Amino acid sequence: MCPLAILIEPRWERRKDARPGELATAALELFIEKGFSATRLDDIAKRAGVSKGTLYLYFDSKEALFKSVIQEGIVSRITEFEAFMRTYEGQSADLLRDLINTWWDQIGGTKLGGITKLMMSESGNFPELAAFYHDEVITRAMGLFVYVIERGIQAGEFRALPMEYVPRICAAPVVMLMLWQHSFDVCGAKDIDPHAYLKTHTDMLLHSLMMR
Amino acid sequence: MCPLAILIEPRWERRKDARPGELATAALELFIEKGFSATRLDDIAKRAGVSKGTLYLYFDSKEALFKSVIQEGIVSRITEFEAFMRTYEGQSADLLRDLINTWWDQIGGTKLGGITKLMMSESGNFPELAAFYHDEVITRAMGLFVYVIERGIQAGEFRALPMEYVPRICAAPVVMLMLWQHSFDVCGAKDIDPHAYLKTHTDMLLHSLMMR
DNA sequence: TATCTTGCTGACTTATTGGTCATTAAAGTA
DNA sequence: TACTTTAATGACCAATAAGTCAGCAAGATA
Known part of the structure; x- marks a missing residue:
């Protein structure tokens, strides 16, 4: 030097x-x-x-740092999404596509997507933080799907399916994509094109949801 | 005493x-x-x-213990499943239901289901083990879905969908259920009835897959 | 330029834990 | 019952990493 x-x-x-x-x-x-x-x-x-x-x-400590990272990183994004959804006008099928794609572009596909994997891994070691995440992130994110599907049913676009498990099942492939990209993606599983994958998912999903 | x-x-x-x-x-x-x-x-x-x-x-070491736990626990089960599938006679729709339910009863719903979460969490720290798991478990498990779906398409039961991402999407809600039960389940999310959830999933799935 | 405030450093302390091994005692053998 | 083998113990060692703090220097102030 x-x-x-x-x-x-x-x-x-x-x-x-x-x-x-x-x-x-x-x-x-x-x-x-x-x-x-x-x-x-x-x-x-x-x-x-x-x-x-x-x-x-x-x-203050390693644990405080962890909590801060989780809280700062994700909660504000959820609130933005809720606002976006409420003001949407148009077909519920399009809203569902938009929800999934926008969410991927702004959260799932970014570094923030890793928080889900992180919370899943550490939920056992941080029960209160896990409870916070469950209430403030998971429940609210699931609420977005509930909103779209009920919106579609009320408009006569979607079949009247029970709300019990359908939203979770709609979200599952999206969450899995995120987890995938932050774990096994490393070891030669780079062959997933996220948007193509998500398109296949929404196509199949709407095929199930929509009235004939 | x-x-x-x-x-x-x-x-x-x-x-x-x-x-x-x-x-x-x-x-x-x-x-x-x-x-x-x-x-x-x-x-x-x-x-x-x-x-x-x-x-x-x-x-020999903590790491050797970890590797042993993963390998002993899971690989043999996959082989059993492959054998079960090949000898199945009947509708592919029924085979798909059977695959999902039996898999849940024998693996996903047992303690072995936790291995998936574990490998997901630790894949970054154990690249070779992750590669092994990817090849010997994930790829082969996905192969089971590929098999059923192609079987259904060839028999004219299912629509001719591309194999690129469909199997992964079929498996995603099942894997998520497993991850869920081993993480946030702890914090008050005990309200999922696995078989009811899986029934909703297979119903929606077959609604997408089957010919009209 | 001289002085002061404070963001930052890095060696140090302390606690934890993966890993070792001389010793102990359970159980087989004659 | 006496002897042998070896599964199991638990005190110990060495390494690692969370957390502390006295001192240093960046850069603001006058």
């Missing part, structure tokens, strides 16, 4: 505002890659370009 | 043949509950009713 660099470049910068976000991003990536227990705070700090001590300026 | 117990009961027994199975069972349960990293060897030994040292009489 250039011995004069020290004269020009500072060894570190003060970036009080940006640090929490950078640390949370690094933590999310590593938690998704390796799981909560297997992720080392040193690795998170390193990826965020700071030392481990800095982590403790912004987060 | 009775101070004479020592005269009657031995403090431990020699059970060379039973130990490996008991240790593997305890390990599987804990790995599923807590994940690989978060599970302590002391806890596994305790649950199996032995000391930690005994673990090392039968397994």
